[in-house]
Amino acid sequence: MISAQQAQFYAHHGFVVVDDVFDTETIREAIGAIDELLDPSNLGKAFEMEPNDGATVRRIWSPTQKHHVFERLAADPALVDCVQALIGDDVMFHYSKINMKGPKVGSVVKWHQDFSYYPHTNSDLLTALIFLDDATRENGCLRVIPGSHRRGLRSHDIDGYFRGTVSDVDESDAVAVEVKAGGALFLHCLTLHASEKNTSDLPRRTFLPAYRAADAFPIYFGPHAAHNEPGVRLLRGQAARFARVESGVHRLPIAERDFGSIYEVQEGSHLNKSMSDMKSSGYAVA
């Protein structure tokens, strides 16, 4: 459970780390589930590969829909207690992914705010980064700009189109957040964050279930945002009868071409994709 002090830290800094949310046995189970998902018979099923070697998976899409272990973890009472303490009593599961951050190849994630990919009527949305390996500076732990969630949504456009990154971030305030395996980093949807390439020999596998308050509704239904909606479900409290609206103006993530992931739109590789690539990839989101 989260203490009042931790909840205050989150409100002020836009992130908070809670150690030991999951024990060693549960983490071992999650890694076993990843190994099952990565069985060669499943290759091509909504994984995204590292472009540099073409052989290492960098992302597994919607693990909660693919393996019961991840479905269970995303709804784990200890985890959802923490989420409830941060975004309120009515908690919806939003979507999930696994970032593999493989040894030596694990891709850079550039500075961004998650809200830019899926703007909602209010900003009570968060992602829980559940570390399955110790996250260190060497293997590309998350970097955040504390307090950036209180300064609103920044433009993620380049040359008039959404490119999923803020190009002029002042990194002097950035902190590297190292977390032990089994711990969780709860990240506000407006907190600027990034991670470096994994230069170590060790993986940094991370399961990322995302949640939102029941009265936060998506206001953009472009292809990369809309596809999550069928999987959204109530985990705690009551479904909303009103939408809570926080801001008058929302910048929309309108890209020059459809993109399959944050990696693609930040790298610009979506601009080289053919329409048949887009259709066959079968996934799309942040």
Ligand SMILES: O=C(O)CCC(=O)C(=O)O
């Ligand atoms: O896994 C990471 O290092 C960054 C995660 C992230 O920002 C994302 O997947 O949107």
